[in-house]
Amino acid sequence: MKKILAMLLTLCLLLGCCGSLAEGTDGVVINGITYHPAADMTTEPITLTYFHFDQDETVQLLADRFMELYPNITVNVQYENVSTYNSTLLTLVSAGTCPDCIMFSDCDFALSNMLLADISEYWDADPETKNLADTLETAGVGTYMTNARYAVPVKFFPTGMYVDLNVLEALNIEAPSRNWTWADMIKLIKDATVLDSPDGMAYYGCGYYNRLDSYYGIAASQDIIGEFGFDGTDFDLGVWAVGEQEFSDLKLGGYIAPSTETQAMEDWTDDWEAWCGATGHVALFTEAFWTFQNTWNTDEYKQYNLDIVPYVVPAVSEEDASGVHHTIATIDFGGVSTSCEHPREAYELIKFMAFGVDGWKTRCEIYNDETITNKSGLPLKHDVMPCPITKDQDVWNAYIDMFCKGMDEAHVDCWREYFASCMQPIPFGWTSIAGYWNYCDEYFNSIGIHDLVDLGKAKAADYAEEATLKANLYHAQAMLDYFGEDGYDILTEEEVAKYEQMVEDNSI
Amino acid sequence: MTTASAKERIRNEKKARQHVRIKKGKLARREALAGLLFVLPWIIGAIVFLAYPLVTSFTYGLNNIRITPKGYKFKYIGYGNYTQILLSDTAFLPDLADYVISTLISVPVIVVFALLIAMMLNMKIRGRSFFRVIFFLPVIIVSGPILGMLTEQNAGSVSAIDTQAISAAIGSFLPEILAKPVSGLFANMVTILWYSGVPILLFLSGLQKIDSSMYEASYIDGAGGWETFWKITLPQLKNIVLLSCVYTVVFVSSNDNNTLIALIKASMFSGTKEKGYGYASAMAWLYSLVVLLIVGLFALILTTRKDKYEKEARRTDRELRKEARKIRRVQRRQAKHAKRYQRT
Numbered sequence: 001m002k003k004i005l006a007m008l009l010t011l012c013l014l015l016g017c018c019g020s021l022a023e024g025t026d027g028v029v030i031n032g033i034t035y036h037p038a039a040d041m042t043t044e045p046i047t048l049t050y051f052h053f054d055q056d057e058t059v060q061l062l063a064d065r066f067m068e069l070y071p072n073i074t075v076n077v078q079y080e081n082v083s084t085y086n087s088t089l090l091t092l093v094s095a096g097t098c099p100d101c102i103m104f105s106d107c108d109f110a111l112s113n114m115l116l117a118d119i120s121e122y123w124d125a126d127p128e129t130k131n132l133a134d135t136l137e138t139a140g141v142g143t144y145m146t147n148a149r150y151a152v153p154v155k156f157f158p159t160g161m162y163v164d165l166n167v168l169e170a171l172n173i174e175a176p177s178r179n180w181t182w183a184d185m186i187k188l189i190k191d192a193t194v195l196d197s198p199d200g201m202a203y204y205g206c207g208y209y210n211r212l213d214s215y216y217g218i219a220a221s222q223d224i225i226g227e228f229g230f231d232g233t234d235f236d237l238g239v240w241a242v243g244e245q246e247f248s249d250l251k252l253g254g255y256i257a258p259s260t261e262t263q264a265m266e267d268w269t270d271d272w273e274a275w276c277g278a279t280g281h282v283a284l285f286t287e288a289f290w291t292f293q294n295t296w297n298t299d300e301y302k303q304y305n306l307d308i309v310p311y312v313v314p315a316v317s318e319e320d321a322s323g324v325h326h327t328i329a330t331i332d333f334g335g336v337s338t339s340c341e342h343p344r345e346a347y348e349l350i351k352f353m354a355f356g357v358d359g360w361k362t363r364c365e366i367y368n369d370e371t372i373t374n375k376s377g378l379p380l381k382h383d384v385m386p387c388p389i390t391k392d393q394d395v396w397n398a399y400i401d402m403f404c405k406g407m408d409e410a411h412v413d414c415w416r417e418y419f420a421s422c423m424q425p426i427p428f429g430w431t432s433i434a435g436y437w438n439y440c441d442e443y444f445n446s447i448g449i450h451d452l453v454d455l456g457k458a459k460a461a462d463y464a465e466e467a468t469l470k471a472n473l474y475h476a477q478a479m480l481d482y483f484g485e486d487g488y489d490i491l492t493e494e495e496v497a498k499y500e501q502m503v504e505d506n507s508i
Numbered sequence: 509m510t511t512a513s514a515k516e517r518i519r520n521e522k523k524a525r526q527h528v529r530i531k532k533g534k535l536a537r538r539e540a541l542a543g544l545l546f547v548l549p550w551i552i553g554a555i556v557f558l559a560y561p562l563v564t565s566f567t568y569g570l571n572n573i574r575i576t577p578k579g580y581k582f583k584y585i586g587y588g589n590y591t592q593i594l595l596s597d598t599a600f601l602p603d604l605a606d607y608v609i610s611t612l613i614s615v616p617v618i619v620v621f622a623l624l625i626a627m628m629l630n631m632k633i634r635g636r637s638f639f640r641v642i643f644f645l646p647v648i649i650v651s652g653p654i655l656g657m658l659t660e661q662n663a664g665s666v667s668a669i670d671t672q673a674i675s676a677a678i679g680s681f682l683p684e685i686l687a688k689p690v691s692g693l694f695a696n697m698v699t700i701l702w703y704s705g706v707p708i709l710l711f712l713s714g715l716q717k718i719d720s721s722m723y724e725a726s727y728i729d730g731a732g733g734w735e736t737f738w739k740i741t742l743p744q745l746k747n748i749v750l751l752s753c754v755y756t757v758v759f760v761s762s763n764d765n766n767t768l769i770a771l772i773k774a775s776m777f778s779g780t781k782e783k784g785y786g787y788a789s790a791m792a793w794l795y796s797l798v799v800l801l802i803v804g805l806f807a808l809i810l811t812t813r814k815d816k817y818e819k820e821a822r823r824t825d826r827e828l829r830k831e832a833r834k835i836r837r838v839q840r841r842q843a844k845h846a847k848r849y850q851r852t
Contacts, residue, residue, distance in 0.1 A: 086777045087773065087776070087777045090575055090776075090777055093575050093576070093577055094575045094580070098577035108780070109777065109778075112574065112780065112781050112784075113574055113575055113576055114574070114576040114577070114578070115576070115577060337577050338576065338577045338578055339577030339578055340577075438778070438780045441778075441780075442598070442780065446598060446599075477781075478781070481781035482781075486581075486583070486781075
């Protein structure tokens with residue numbers, strides 16, 4: 001009897017040690033989440049290095065879970081701050097210690113150094129990639145207008161147009177329709193600007209982090225990729241110039257709230273360092289997606305009496321606005337490095353970290369646990385949390401439940417509607433178009449167009465023609481450099497001829 | 509004595525000399541070896557960390573380089589990087605001009621400030637050691653990140669100085685190319701003065717080496733503080749002034765806040781195909797040449813010239829030697845004429 005009891009106890013202990021890990025009929029269950037590990041992975045013990053600028057604690061927890069699923073794989077996570085990311089990565093590459101999986105922000109850096117391996121084989125064979133945001137395929141995101149896939153979306157931040165309903169109420173303005181158009185937005189900005197307000201502090205229509213011209217190109221046309229009117233082959237900055245001029249006119253007209261650390265801010269709030277997002281006197285914000293969770297949705301900001309709800313970036317035409325249309329989004333990409341010796345396993349790792357359903361279920365679990373914090377003691381949910389880019393409904397339900405914890409039904413509906421309406425993301429050009437970063441770095445930003453137009457010293461349209469030629473030149477040259485015979489060598493003769501012709505046609 | 513025996517004697521003497529030399533050489537070799545062993549770490553360091561990187565960076569400058577996970581990709585382009593930097597790079601030459609002007613302005617300011625502080629710290633005042641520590645502290649803590657944080661927080665300037673008003677005033681009468689660096693001097697007054705820690709130390713050591721009897725003699729002759737500074741202190745510190753200038757130029761040119769260093773780093777990691785390590789190396793070489801020219805300029809201005817009397821003495825000596833040669837030539841000619849006269 002004693003022996004049987006001892007055996008039963010041992011069995012119980014063993015089961016207890018195994019804890020929550022149990023293999024179901026169609027997957028592995030850990031902490032109540034059913035995972036579906038890939039079957040065709042190596043069983044040899046290997047080590048993969050994941051180099052990133054994501055939220056470090058989250059990535060480390062994800063890596064731990066990945067190692068639970070694949071006990072033979074050791075994941076070595078290396079975090080590097082964005083400001084020194086490229087230099088550190090290139091130093092590692094030059095020392096012959098290139099990580100297996102890498103994140104990157106500007107694609108020119110990654111492509112010119114041939115950091116990214118072609119992962120089309122794994123991507124095409126993966127059924128989960130068919131359930132991601134459609135634009136990843138339709139707009140060639142991560143393929144750089146080639147037939148190969150080099151990058152996957154790692155962090156997806158949709159663009160939010162945040163409206164403060166309390167300001168609208170104070171000004172007796174009706175909240176705009178969820179299917180608003182660009183013209184509706186401009187009207188709201190103008191209507192909500194009341195410089196001689198009865199409470200003695202001016203109201204402004206818009207407080208900006210991103211300029212409206214960055215959003216305009218994609219809002220104006222469903223065929224455009226990036227901010228500068230890129231149609232997959234050519235740029236047309238004429239579209240951008242319309243948005244640029246419109247935004248500058250709003251600034252000159254006094255409809256845009258003053259920026260931090262300016263005399264205008266001092267005059268408005270008596271505080272040089274104030275931020276318009278904390279004044280309760282701005283109707284619309286073009287803030288980053290994460291601003292809601294790491295600023296407005298924190299206890300500290302409850303005192304400012306704001307009622308922030310998200311709206312999708314409006315489309316210019318009513319027809320586009322009535323449905324789920326393309327909107328610009330911040331997407332950080334990643335890929336498998338060309339020197340990786342285990343690309344299949346590395347693909348699975350980056351999928352888990354980035355867009356995979358299993359990875360996202362784990363992320364939701366991590367974000368839900370507010371006892372897990374970053375180094376500053378902030379729960380991870382409030383520390384630059386991205387959005388799922390998969391369309392998997394289970395993931396989205398878990399995400400929205402976690403995201404909207406503590407909100408009333410009306411606000412949850414707002415967020416649910418917003419998330420549904422931003423699943424046609426188009427990334428910023430510098431992350432997805434070859435030559436774009438270099439163009440901005442060496443030409444566009446160096447001539448100070450924004451300042452000139454904002455100050456009324458020039459018209460945006462005056463720059464459109466030359467800027468278009470330059471953009472085409474940089475893009476065509478980059479395509480030849482990166483994908484021509486000195487680079488990946490995947491361009492056909494016709495493509496080489498086409499880009500060479502573009503270089504010739506657009507050289508000034 | 510026959511020729512053969514004479515030759516044998518010379519050979520023997522030579523052998524004997526060689527024998528002696530060998531014995532001396534062993535000792536000398538041992539000493540040389542010991543010396544070499546002492547300087548070997550420096551030689552190895554210089555080869556590995558100076559000569560090799562210099563040669564490598566020069567060869568990099570002649571190539572277009574891409575660093576891929578599969579190795580370096582070199583493409584020889586000769587002086588292509590140099591011509592592109594000088595003819596097409598929109599940032600390098602303007603930044604270089606700003607750097608040259610600001611260095612030429614800020615280095616004298618730093619050195620003069622350091623000299624004044626060193627002279628004060630050399631006086632017999634209470635708490636002298638404490639003040640010396642205070643002025644040397646920036647050298648210990650003035651590293652790149654801290655300096656960067658200071659600049660970011662607008663703490664690079666003295667708050668009592670209205671830098672905007674000064675910039676506006678300077679801009680009204682100086683051309684833009686000069687107004688910008690001069691205004692920059694006021695805007696970064698604190699950081700510039702922070703660079704003076706080491707020059708203060710150099711000046712202090714120089715001041716302590718000046719013979720006090722010179723001051724005593726000058727005071728007996730009726731000289732005041734002003735005269736002794738110009739006639740004794742400054743001439744005695746001339747070499748230290750040069751050393752401080754060279755040190756300051758090198759420090760200002762190589763610290764992280766320098767825009768050209770930032771530009772070179774940005775080029776190293778740029779995604780543009782024509783940039784990268786090769787382009788950055790070429791840029792660094794051009795920059796180094798300019799830094800060398802600035803150092804040379806300060807050396808030219810401050811190198812101690814020879815004493816006026818010594819110069820005069822050498823000139824007289826040269827003239828005397830010339831005169832002696834002339835006399836010898838005349839004497840030889842006279843002797844030749846005398847012989848010819850005797851034959852006839």
